[in-house]
Amino acid sequence: MILRRVCFSSNTLVRFPRHGVITLFHLHSLSRSSTYPNSKYIPSYHSELEQLLSEKCKVGFDKLEDALVVFDKMLGMRPLLNVVKFNQLLAALVKTKDYSVALSLYRRMCILGIPVSVITLTTVINCCCHLKQVDYGFALLAAIFKRGFFADVVTYTTLVRGLISQDRFLEAEILFKNLLKENEVKPDAAIFTTIIDGLCKTGNTSQAIMLLRYMERKGCMPSVVTYNIVIDSLSKDRLVDDALGLLAEMSDKGVQPNVVTYSSLIHGLCNLNRWDDIIQLFRDMDRHKVSPDKHTYSILVDAHVRDGKVKEAEELIELMIRRGQPPDVVTYNSLMDGYCLRGELDKALAVLRTMTSKRILPDTHTYSIMINGYCKKLEVDRAIHILEEMPLKGLEPSVETYNTILDGLFRTYRLDEAHKFYKKMLNLGVKLNIVTRGIFLHGLCWNGLVVEAMSEFHKMESCGLVHHTRIYNILIHGLFKDGKVDEARNLFNNLLLKGLQPSVISYTIMIHGFCRVGLLDEAYKILWEMEENNCLPNEVTYNTLIHGCFKNKMYDGGCVLIDEMCAHGFKVDAFTTSMLSDMLQSKEQDPGLLALQKKFKPLVHQ
DNA sequence: TCGCCAGCGG
Secondary structure, three states: OHHHHHHHHOOOOOOOOOOOOOOHHHHHHHOOOOOOHHHHHOOOOHHHHHHHHHHHHHHOOOOHHHHHHHHHHHHHOOOOOOHHHHHHHHHHHHHOOOHHHHHHHHHHHHHHOOOOOHHHHHHHHHHHHHOOOHHHHHHHHHHHHHOOOOOOHHHHHHHHHHHHHOOOHHHHHHHHHHHHHOOOOOOOHHHHHHHHHHHHHOOOHHHHHHHHHHHHHOOOOOOHHHHHHHHHHHHHOOOHHHHHHHHHHHHHOOOOOOHHHHHHHHHHHHHOOOHHHHHHHHHHHHHOOOOOOHHHHHHHHHHHHHOOOHHHHHHHHHHHHHOOOOOOHHHHHHHHHHHHHOOOHHHHHHHHHHHHHOOOOOOHHHHHHHHHHHHHOOOHHHHHHHHHHHHHHOOOOOHHHHHHHHHHHHHOOOHHHHHHHHHHHHHOOOOOOHHHHHHHHHHHHHOOOHHHHHHHHHHHHHOOOOOOHHHHHHHHHHHHHOOOHHHHHHHHHHHHHOOOOOOHHHHHHHHHHHHHOOOHHHHHHHHHHHHHOOOOOOHHHHHHHHHHHHHOOOHHHHHHHHHHHHHOOOOOOHHHHHHHHHHHHOOOOOHHHHHHHHHHHHHHOO
């Protein structure tokens, strides 16, 4: 009952915003047969039309106009077609992602008094959710009650999904818990899976696993989709062994893994460069008769590119073509990105030409990769030129595209232009994200404007825009670089007070900051603090502290740390090696130093 | 005989 109240408290008037570009006027003109001569192929008989609809609701219409012509025909048929047929037509529009058109047709159905069912309304709610209008979805839920229907588990799953897709996970969780508590619906695998997905997407994989166990206890069998979501999340968290454990569990429980399962695992293994395991998984796939698809190959292409193996990536693309899984824009984007990362812009341009010759249209991301390539080479003007060309090609630059240029301007010390560009982004209505703000604050620090950066940060903070560890890292680093040790220390404490979790990078920045001003005690304290907070130091952390020790002539401490990091399987970096070598050549007559010189001789001469 | 849940990109 609580739910009902909640639902009715939202706007019960079912009104739609002007979604998309299709208006009723367009629909009328589009559906006239004379406009589309092809419409003569649209059947006029009930049986043929019904056959067509049950086919198209699975795959969607090839052309939007065909759907509109069919709809118009359906309206004219007497006796009036069953609601199922109208639902199928709407389903076909959902398949082709023509959500706003589906909404317009639903409105026409209402105006003409065509009967609808809870399935019609659920389909329309789904369209609202895809258009990021979940509140209209709730208004439609009210419409369901008003018509005397009962919303079922599918309706609620759709709404839960809608909330999650608008980053309203807490509301989604409340809705879900209320549904369970009130026994409003019998939960199925899909609704559990949707919440599990929400947990994974908000970084709570362990809670997601707990919910997976809970659904099992409640007698609701996790589906292959449920497992895939958790496996994917674990793989992204670099916990691939746990993910592989779930793969084994799936097989034990008779849930057949599919190509998505394997692709997620392969992706996770690629991130860890575990090539042997990847080969093993491919064998496994073959044994289970699961064929790799375009995604699987694209992941591999991307992994090769990131590993610097561009030649192998090219060969894989050839293999894809031979196996009838032709590469698409995403695959080629990976390859282009590989060349851009190596600074081989001419080769990236050659890939672009290949794409064009194969009639694969470059997308926003393709151009963003090129822009990123030029910015990394500090050729920002060429990057801006590409940005200006994008609208001419019918492509709208994304916030990431703008971010890349903004970063480029700051890094080339074009401060005025960077400020103007940032303002331009705001004026254009670009939805700035945490990365934009990070680039802006980093850019100010980079150009020595730490005070301005801090003032901007406080303004952003008061609007709740910078609640992110990475933002604190940028500023702490900037403050230390500017010699503002106390302010840096305060900001780090603030990070904790705000309930944020320092990352290994945060700690390393603190260690680096303290070392450069000779506050070794404080640097060590940070290392202990990390351990207390279960944050493992990485190779950079150790090397940073070792540099600090050597620079401050604390050879013993530095050497103990070298032993410790080697025991953890980390390697000393080039800078540490050069410091060791300086130490070996040191003429100081300290007996401790002599002992160390003897010990480390082999390490340096490796 | 219709509606809900998954994997690739700076």
